[in-house]
Amino acid sequence: MLELKKGINILAEIGGITTLDEAHALFAKKCDQENLAKLKKITNGEALIQIANAIAMMQPDSIFVNTGSEADKLTIRQMSITKGEEQPLAMKDHTIHFDYEKEQGRVVDKTAYITNEDEETSVMARKILRNEAYEYVKTEMSGIAKGKCLLIGFFSRGPIGAKGSLPAMEITTSTYVMHSANLLYRNVYHHFDAEVERVGYVITNVHSEGTSDPANFPKMRVFMDRSWLTTFSMHCTYAGNTLLMKKGNHRFAVDLATYYQKESQLSEHMFITGLKGPGGRTTYFAGAAPSGCGKTTTAMVGTDFIGDDLAQIWIDDDGIVRAVNPEFGIFGIVEDVNREGDPLLMKCLREEGAEVIWSNVLIDENRVPHWVGHGEEMPKKGINYTGEWWEGKTDENGKPVPPSNPNARCTLLSTNIENYNEKMAEDPKGAPIRVITYSGRDSDTMPPIVVAKNPDQGVAIGASILSAATATEVGVSGVRRQPWANEPFIPGPLADYMDAQFLFFNSPKIKEKPIMAGLNYFLTYGARGGEGKKLLGEKRDVKVWLGWLELYANGDVDAIETPIGFIPKYNDLKTLFAGIDKAYPQELYNKQFALYIDNIIRRIDLQEEAYKKEQNVPEKLFEVYEEERSGLEALKAKYGSIVSVEELIEAVNQ
Known part of the structure; x- marks a missing residue:
């Protein structure tokens, strides 16, 4: 069980500020009158002491407080150009930023959770003990902002007042990072105190890019202190390593959902989008996929786009699953x-x-x-x-x-996106989610759509993603097992996270359970009796897959039952493809939806073997795997290793 505020607060230990009087004295010394006046409007003591300790540790020459006003946003943008972190481009309001050549993605080998002695983490995560992290941060971040301006911003990860929203502070020497924050997150300077009081947490993010001296590159680190909800980023430039309100704070939100909001909330690596169906109804989707696997494209296929990367999900008082996008931009x-x-x-x-x-x-x-x-x-x-x-x-x-x-x-x-539904995106009640999808990069096994028969099978789909490594992570390559698209951002043991998933989706509080489905856009001709790595589909097909799920969720179409879930019928898909002016031959449908039994069983064996190496994985997962395996083996005994859709229909009707 994660315990908040356990062990030393590294930022406070290094900064040495313990009282509000000390904090205000430091502000008066470091801030000009304008920025001192801005800080005085923030009254939350915990936040102010954290800010003061960041200043004391980093020792900047000056302070700029970002209130989110148009004047402050313009100032930050101009500061970034003057500093050279960004350069103007030909088109009005377009700029270019270049990260260090060797830091073009998340530095997974230099990213770690700060943990206490007896604290467990995911077996797929890196960790550093609190005392070691203290020494490293003290060495590398003490005085790191000398000669620089330290920027301080107050943001919300989600609409103000939403159940899943979390207030966060961005403290950085990087004008590019603060400029990005202004586009990606809601600045809540004027509501910050009230939001911290409402939520009960304040998240602190401390970053400095250091210098461009190549000798500093090996020193870059990203540390996340789970107990104190504080991140430290040093010598980094790539936004995924510096703008830690994004994936750094997402990790904290996953922890809070897993250990403090079990059965009531989830924090997911998911898009949120709405799709208009018959009669003008709008059905909302939340969909998980690892970075670089098509989340943005899928999200924007919707008629009512809300977000392309992250989702805070909860069950409301009426038993409806709802979600908000922590972000405000792309x-x-x-x-x-x-x-x-x-x-x-x-x-x-x-x-x-x-x-x-x-x-x-x-x-x-x-x-x-x-x-x-x-x-x-x-x-x-x-x-x-x-x-x-x-x-x-x-x-x-x-x-x-x-x-x-x-x-x-x-x-x-x-x-700026034409299909963005700003009214729904900013509604603190959240979007009502009817469909949950999970996808990865699967070239040879799963069909384009498989709908879970029940919540347990739905959770198993999410837990069984296979993905190709992408350029979002430095130094990672090849095809690999990625249990959950959220896996890179799950701090605690996967068993704890999975238990929270089973509890949430089986909760009796949910009056209208969302359907849960696997999506796969990456099947190749070579894996379906042909040759080469050419995909069986193309980007625009996504609208058809989502369109069918929209109809199925509302009871307008039925499906074919298989051991791994329900798959669509040909005529329903053919009609939807006609709607995007594309022919959909029966032969292509047969290639996409035939079950390649040996491949699927190998996939189940791979996942089962890996999960059995971990402690306390819910037995429900293995029960789902065994039920699927048994059904697949029965099909193979009757029809062989490749089972056509016609044979699947025949098997169901017997």
Whole structure:
């Protein structure tokens, strides 16, 4: 069981500030009159002492308090350009930021949870004992902000007043980080005290990029203190390692849901989107996928987009599962974003009107950004994250350097997206969730849609994701088991997290249980009797898969039962494909939805073997696996290792 406020508060221990009087004295010494007046409007004692200790530890030359006013936002943006963390581009309000060449994603080997001696963490997580973390932070962060301005912002991870929202402070020397925060999170300076009082927690994020001296690169670390809800990031530049209100604080939210809000709340790596169905109804989806596996594309297929990355989920007093997006904007991967697959996002990126921060793309001589897969002519030369770039450039190992990094990003406000439902996104009551989806990168096993027969099988689908490693994580490669899309952000033992999932989705408090489904966009011809790695589908098919789930959730279509769940009928999909002006031959349907029994059983065996190495994994998971295996083996005994849809229908009718 995680225990909050256990062990020394590292930030307070290093900073040495213990009282409000000491904090105010330090503010008076370090702040000019304007910023001192801004700080005086914050009255929460715990937050003020944390801020004072960050200042005492980092020793900046000056302080800037970000109130979220238009004047402050403009000042921060201009500061970033003046400092050189960003550069203006040709299009109005577009800027480019380049991260360190060797830091183009989450530094998983340098990211760790600060733990107490007797505290368990996920077997897939790195940890550092509290005393060791104290020494490292003290050494590397003491005085790290000398000669710099320290920026302080007050934000909410979610709409003000929402049950799943959490207040958080961003304390950083990076103007790019604070500029990004202004686009991605709701600034709640004027409501901060009330939100901390309502929630009972205050999250603190402390960061400095240090200097650009390459000798400092090996020193970069991201530490997350689970007990004190505090993050420390040093010598880092990539937003995933620095803007820790995102994945750093998401980890804290997962902890709080798992240990302090069990059966009532979840914190998930999920998009939220709505899809209009017959009669003008809107059905809301929450969908999990590992980073780089299509969450943003899937979310934007909806008619009522709310979020593309994170979701805070709870059961309301009427027994409805609801969700809010902790974020206010998009920090999206741009590789393969183009007009054919992502028209609404491309409009923001290629037409004036949206403020956009680009990172790690190619900038041509006309100050226009380019990226791999944008469907446009690529320049022969330009500037990218490696410096000067030209067609044919190679790295020190002779490997071609792409024009843009595979993890290159765009950051912008969600309100710029045409299908964004701002009214629902800002409603503290949350969106009513009718469909939960789970997907990864699966080239050879699961069909495009499988709907769980019950909540236990739904949880098992979420626990059994297989994914290809993506550029979001530095130094990770290959195809790997990723139990839960949330796995990189689960601090405690997976058994604890899974137990919370079973409890939530089986809760008697839920009066209208969402359907739970697996989605897979990555089946290849080579895995279905053909050749090569070409996908059986394409991006626009996502609208059909979601469209069918919308109909199924509302009882408008039925499905074919299989041991691993329900799959769609051909004619229903054919009609939906016609709606996107695309033919859907029976032959393609047969390839996509036939069950390759041996592959599925191998997948079950892989997951089961791995989970049996962990302690206290709920027995329900193994019961689901055994029931599925038994049913699959019976099908194989009758029909062979590849079972067609016709044979599945025959088996059900006998």
